[in-house]
Amino acid sequence: MRGxxxxxxxxxxxxxxxxxxxxxxxLNLLPGGPLAQFGLDPSMTQDDLERLxxxxxxNRPLLIQYFDWAWRLLQGDxxxxxxxxxxxxxxxxxxxxxxxxxxxxxTAIAIAIGTWIGIRGATHRYSLFDYMATVxxxxxxxxxxxxxxLVGIYIFSLQLGWLPAGNMYTIGDxxxxxxxxxxxxxxxxLSLVHVAIWSRYMRSATLDAIGQDFVKTARAKGLSERRVIxxxxxxxxxxxxxxxxxVQLPSILTGALVTETVxxxxxxxxLFLDSLGYSxxxxxxxxxxxSAILVILGNLIADIAVAIVDPRIRLG
Amino acid sequence: xxxxxNTKSNYSRRDALRLMAIGGAAGLIAPNLLGxxxxxxxxxxxxxxxxxxxxxxxxxxxxxxxxxxxxxxxxHFSLFDALFRMDPKGILQPNLAVELPSQKNGGIxxxxxxxxxxxxxxxxxxxGKPFTAEDVKFTLELITNxxxxxxxxxxxxxxxxxxxxxxxxxxxxxxxxxxPYLSFLAETFMVPKHILEKEAxxxxxxxxxxxxxxxxxxxxxxxxxxxxxxxANADYAGEGPYLERLVFKYIPDMTVLYTQFKSGDIDLVxxxxxxxxxxxxxxxxxxxVVKLEPGASVESIYLNLEKPQFKDPAVRQALYAxxxxxxxxxxxxxxxxxxxxxxxxxxxxxxxxxxxAQEFNLERAGQILDEAGWVPGADxxxxxxGVRLSFANSTTSGNHLREQTQQFLQQTFAEIGVEMTISxxxxxxxxxxxxxxxQFESAISGVTNVIAGDPDVSNRLHSKxxxxxxxxxxxxxQYSNPEVDALLDKGARTFDxxxxxxxxxxxxxxxxxxxxxxxxxxxxxxFGRKQGLEGFEANSNTRVxxxxxxxxxxxx
Numbered sequence: 001m002r003g004x005x006x007x008x009x010x011x012x013x014x015x016x017x018x019x020x021x022x023x024x025x026x027l028n029l030l031p032g033g034p035l036a037q038f039g040l041d042p043s044m045t046q047d048d049l050e051r052l053x054x055x056x057x058x059n060r061p062l063l064i065q066y067f068d069w070a071w072r073l074l075q076g077d078x079x080x081x082x083x084x085x086x087x088x089x090x091x092x093x094x095x096x097x098x099x100x101x102x103x104x105x106x107t108a109i110a111i112a113i114g115t116w117i118g119i120r121g122a123t124h125r126y127s128l129f130d131y132m133a134t135v136x137x138x139x140x141x142x143x144x145x146x147x148x149x150l151v152g153i154y155i156f157s158l159q160l161g162w163l164p165a166g167n168m169y170t171i172g173d174x175x176x177x178x179x180x181x182x183x184x185x186x187x188x189x190l191s192l193v194h195v196a197i198w199s200r201y202m203r204s205a206t207l208d209a210i211g212q213d214f215v216k217t218a219r220a221k222g223l224s225e226r227r228v229i230x231x232x233x234x235x236x237x238x239x240x241x242x243x244x245x246x247v248q249l250p251s252i253l254t255g256a257l258v259t260e261t262v263x264x265x266x267x268x269x270x271l272f273l274d275s276l277g278y279s280x281x282x283x284x285x286x287x288x289x290x291s292a293i294l295v296i297l298g299n300l301i302a303d304i305a306v307a308i309v310d311p312r313i314r315l316g
Numbered sequence: 317x318x319x320x321x322n323t324k325s326n327y328s329r330r331d332a333l334r335l336m337a338i339g340g341a342a343g344l345i346a347p348n349l350l351g352x353x354x355x356x357x358x359x360x361x362x363x364x365x366x367x368x369x370x371x372x373x374x375x376x377x378x379x380x381x382x383x384x385x386x387x388x389x390x391x392h393f394s395l396f397d398a399l400f401r402m403d404p405k406g407i408l409q410p411n412l413a414v415e416l417p418s419q420k421n422g423g424i425x426x427x428x429x430x431x432x433x434x435x436x437x438x439x440x441x442x443x444g445k446p447f448t449a450e451d452v453k454f455t456l457e458l459i460t461n462x463x464x465x466x467x468x469x470x471x472x473x474x475x476x477x478x479x480x481x482x483x484x485x486x487x488x489x490x491x492x493x494x495x496p497y498l499s500f501l502a503e504t505f506m507v508p509k510h511i512l513e514k515e516a517x518x519x520x521x522x523x524x525x526x527x528x529x530x531x532x533x534x535x536x537x538x539x540x541x542x543x544x545x546x547x548a549n550a551d552y553a554g555e556g557p558y559l560e561r562l563v564f565k566y567i568p569d570m571t572v573l574y575t576q577f578k579s580g581d582i583d584l585v586x587x588x589x590x591x592x593x594x595x596x597x598x599x600x601x602x603x604x605v606v607k608l609e610p611g612a613s614v615e616s617i618y619l620n621l622e623k624p625q626f627k628d629p630a631v632r633q634a635l636y637a638x639x640x641x642x643x644x645x646x647x648x649x650x651x652x653x654x655x656x657x658x659x660x661x662x663x664x665x666x667x668x669x670x671x672x673a674q675e676f677n678l679e680r681a682g683q684i685l686d687e688a689g690w691v692p693g694a695d696x697x698x699x700x701x702g703v704r705l706s707f708a709n710s711t712t713s714g715n716h717l718r719e720q721t722q723q724f725l726q727q728t729f730a731e732i733g734v735e736m737t738i739s740x741x742x743x744x745x746x747x748x749x750x751x752x753x754x755q756f757e758s759a760i761s762g763v764t765n766v767i768a769g770d771p772d773v774s775n776r777l778h779s780k781x782x783x784x785x786x787x788x789x790x791x792x793x794q795y796s797n798p799e800v801d802a803l804l805d806k807g808a809r810t811f812d813x814x815x816x817x818x819x820x821x822x823x824x825x826x827x828x829x830x831x832x833x834x835x836x837x838x839x840x841x842x843f844g845r846k847q848g849l850e851g852f853e854a855n856s857n858t859r860v861x862x863x864x865x866x867x868x869x870x871x872x
Contacts (some may be wrong), residue, residue: 032744038383039747042767042775043468043503046752046788052383055465055519084376084540085524094540150571157579165579166572171368171543171563261568264576266541270568274374274541 012296016289020073023288024066027281033058034082034279056082069285078289079282083275088286091271098168099255099267101179106187107252110194111245117195118202119237122210123229133203137196148189149262156185166264186263190256194248201244205237212236239310246302250294254287359558359851359869363548366561367849367870369862370573370582374566375544378535379524380505381459383467386587390862391564394546396505396529397554399433399452400498402769404855406665407813408498411554412436412447412506412530416498419811428493428811435484439553441508442534448483454509456488458518465519470767471497472504493809495816499770506530532557532866542566558851558869564862574598583846586861590842592652603847608652609854609861611841612661612769615653615762616833617709617725618793622784623757624703630688631705632831636674637681638728645837648720656838658824659765659773663856666771666817668824674835682732690733698733706735710750711760713740718760721836754784754792762839769857771820774804777827795832 035052038044053059057068072079078088086094121130157165163185164170169178209215210233218232219225255269268287275283307313369390377384380392401411410416414434417423423432439447458464459472466472474491481487490497508528515521527535532554533546546562565582567573574594576582578601590598590606598606617635619626626632641655656662657671690698690705698705709725711718722738729736736758741750750756765776774789775781779796781789800823807819843861845852851867 030744031742031748036744036747037385039752040763041385042764042790043470044383045468045470045775046783048467048469051469052465055463080520081376084378085382085520091540098541153572153575158575165575165581166567167565167576167581168542170581171545171565172366172561262572264542264567264569264572266539266566271541274568 008296008300012300015296016292019288019292020070020285021066023285024069025062027279027284028062028065030279032279034281037278069282073289078286081275081283082280083278083283088282091283092268092286092290095255095266095268095271096253098265099253099260099269101168101183102186102190102260102265102267103252103255105183106190107194107248109187109191110198113191114195114198115202115241117199119206119229119234121199121203122206122237125207133199137200140192140196144258145189145193145256146258146262148192149186149259152185152189153262166262168265186259186265189263190259198241198244201241202237205240206233209233209236239306242305242309243302246298246300246305249298249301250291253294254291358872359556359867360872363550363557363560365559365870366563367559367583367865367868368543368563368565368581369584369586369865370565370567370576371586372567372570372573372588374541374568375564377524378527379507379518379521380527381455381467381507382465382519382524386859387564389858390586390860391544391546392505393531393858393860393863394533394562394865395527395531395535396507397439397531398502398505399435400502402499402502402855402857404663404853404857406663406769406857408502411502412439412452424811428495428809429490430487431490432487433485435486436553437484439530440551441510441530442528442549443508443511444551445508445510446483447506447508447530449480449486450483451506451509452486453478453480454513455504455506458507458512459504461518463518468500468503468767471500493811495808495811496767496770496772498811499768503768533562536561552866554866556851556866556868558867559865562865577604577844580846583849584852584861585842585844587859588841589861590844592650592842595650595652595842598842598844604844605847605849606842606844607854608840609843610654610662610856611839612766612856612859613762613764613839614656614659614661615760615836615839616659617836618756618759618761618833620754620757620759620792621794621796621832622754623707625705625707625757628688628690628700629830630684631690632834634681634684634688634690634732635729635734636831636834637677637684638732638734639674639725639834639836640676640728641674641836642676644721644724648717648724649837652842653837653840656835657828658835659763659776659827659833660771660820660824661764661766661856662838664766664769664771665813666820668821671824671828678728678731685732685734692733696733697735704735705733706737707757708737708739709758709760710739710741710746710756712743712746714742721760751792752783752790754782754794756792759792760836771816772804772808773820773823774808777823777832778804793832795827795830797826797830800826800830 035049038049057065069079080087081091117133121133124130153165156163164182167182169182215228215232218228253268255267257269257273260267260269261273272287275287371387371390373385373387375388375391377388378391380396397412399411399413400408400416403409408416412435414436415421415423417431417433419426435449441447456472456475456478459466459469471494474494476489476491478488479486511523511528512518512521532549532552534549536545536547538544543563543565548557548560567576570588570591573585574590577585619632621627645651645653645655657674658668660667685698690700693699709722726736726738751759765773767775776790777795777800778789778791779801780787781791782794784794803819803823807816810816810819843854848871849868850871851869853864854861855863
């Protein structure tokens with residue numbers, strides 16, 4: 001186990017290094033840059049722009065800028081946002097709760113419903129339910145989420161007036177009910193795709209398990225069908241799901257890019273889009289590193305979890 | 317002066333008393349409106365209610381002296397005050413100063429170099445400390461502090477020897493006479509010395525996240541990525557505020573911005589306003605006031621005058637006559653924008669309304685080219701002295717309306733034997749060196765020519781402002797006319813409003829004649845607010861709709 005962790009750690013560090021170098025290069029080589037937004041502002045003269053460039057350290061060679069950034073990061077200094085001057089970790093910290101709330105809810109919905117649909121589809125294979133679930137999954141996967149979002153807003157907010165047209169809460173009303181009311185539409189819209197993914201995976205994993213010899217044995221022992229499915233089939237079918245959950249874990253914290261924009265949700269996805277739009281290098285780099293670390297952690301947790309659940313797998 | 321009676325806000329008690337002396341009846345009829353603007357429809361005695369303003373970008377800069385974008389202005393105007401204020405007619409009014417310094421009242425010396433500013437004595441910072449001349453001195457010095465990441469330094473960099481005469485008086489000397497500085501000061505918000513002087517690094521001051529100003533509203537809180545909340549400043553020295561709370565809500569998608577206006581989540585749409593394609597629908601909404609308000613930017617076809625195709629004025633005149641502006645505006649832009657003949661915003665005090673109107677006339681266009689000796693070659697494209705009348709036009713790729721405009725122009729130009737090719741670039745490339753260093757042949761761009769509402773357009777039209785020729789500025793079309801240069805130099809040194817007006821009216825005449833760029837339209841914004849939100853006034857001499865939230869209130 002210790003060897004496994006050390007091995008993973010060194011792999012992760014190399015991965016982070018690669019991610020940071022590529023991210024930094026791509027960001028800096030894109031035309032524009034953090035001062036481009038002032039390029040058409042008649043107030044700022046060329047001299048003003050040059051002065052700011054120097055003050056922000058953007059006129060130094062790229063290599064020096066990178067090492068400066070990396071060295072500070074190693075010391076725990078993630079830098080300050082160009083946009084609002086706040087420390088990058090504080091900026092990220094401000095946006096994590098909103099994303100956690102939205103993505104946590106939608107992922108919970110997706111796992112619960114997706115798992116149920118998957119199991120039922122597998123146990124009632126080629127039934128009307130199975131066909132509908134399959135078609136539904138295909139539709140949900142092929143239509144972009146933002147489209148569902150806009151249609152949802154049109155129907156439920158503008159036409160019916162049942163649900164708010166976005167935002168996390170009504171300004172001035174911070175009650176739990178108000179949050180829930182606002183959470184309904186975006187979390188359901190976001191979970192659609194995930195329900196589809198989860199149900200497809202769960203269905204095939206369940207089908208795999210159903211065909212196994214130990215299921216036949218369990219049936220031969222005379223166990224009830226319900227017990228066979230719940231105890232023997234599902235338990236085994238959930239194993240690959242752990243890996244899938246590990247892959248999905250980072251997105252709970254990194255957010256949904258487009259959906260957060262459509263629903264005016266102040267989360268991480270929108271922070272990323274905005275920071276990219278303003279070429280807020282420190283924040284974009286911070287977010288890249290943050291997601292890279294989460295991806296690594298997610299996979300690590302999944303690997304360990306699988307090893308704990310499945311005695312056949314040994315780490316090391 | 318009666319026209320200024322409704323420019324409110326700057327009424328000190330003294331002014332109010334003077335007004336009463338002139339028309340004593342005012343004091344009898346409405347004593348409770350003392351010092352209040354004549355137009356305010358019975359605002360509440362105490363600040364009540366809340367207005368949620370929708371913005372399509374997020375305000376993030378709260379130190380008003382640091383580089384910021386339009387939406388930040390919306391917050392700054394409510395939190396802070398400047399020495400002067402630009403009113404909706406484009407005329408400067410005193411704000412923190414008791415009067416606008418001029419050569420007539422001795423505030424500015426005859427040579428324009430010595431300035432004397434007198435301040436109000438009843439202004440306090442949000443933390444209760446009095447606002448004094450020391451704060452003004454500190455603010456102006458901070459802007460030119462080489463360590464400080466300042467926004468605009470033009471004008472400020474000419475200021476020398478700031479002397480505090482008394483808490484309400486200060487003087488300084490200018491390195492050269494520079495009249496636009498008055499307007500620039502109307503966008504220079506004062507920051508508190510007693511808070512910022514303690515900071516080792518003004519760029520990272522705590523103040524920048526929780527600002528303290530003298531404005532009508534005080535900082536309450538910011539929910540990053542979502543909204544900014546301000547509360548009424550009960551001790552505000554000027555008119556208002558009448559609202560208890562003012563919220564700036566960030567809505568990143570333009571369609572959603574409109575949707576939330578429609579659903580009632582936001583009370584007023586500020587930058588970047590309602591999109592033109594929603595205008596027709598928005599006008600039919602009940603309980604909403606939707607109005608077209610002129611903006612400051614002018615959309616034009618910029619011609620790179622150093623290219624041989626565009627050196628002949630006849631070519632520019634012919635091209636201008638070959639633009640079917642009416643069709644473009646109505647078919648592509650939903651009839652929202654207005655045609656214009658000048659670079660000056662239509663709500664500017666310096667706007668020239670008497671310029672010859674462009675007429676779409678292909679026959680006339682062809683005739684102009686014929687007379688100038690541009691004759692069609694074998695391929696149908698006109699040429700003269702070996703120069704083919706063919707050029708590329710560039711703009712931001714992905715801007716659908718501009719792309720359609722280009723296709724439209726391409727067709728009408730072809731009819732007079734002119735070939736226009738389309739070569740669009742991503743925004744960051746288009747507006748980088750390609751634009752700034754005049755590497756384009758022709759371009760479509762929306763440009764705000766005036767700075768801080770001041771008519772001085774040297775930055776755009778003076779021959780010293782051509783970067784490609786070693787100058788400094790944004791004269792990217794490389795326009796050069798000695799007469800215009802001389803007028804612009806004179807205008808920048810002239811402080812008298814009427815004398816300046818004459819100068820810039822003439823500049824507009826010459827530029828209309830020379831046609832260094834071909835105006836397509838003056839951009840018009842679709843403003844929207846809820847019915848019952850009173851005291852609202854649009855002011856295209858500022859960059860936002862929320863330039864004066866102090867006067868807003870809900871109908872009782």
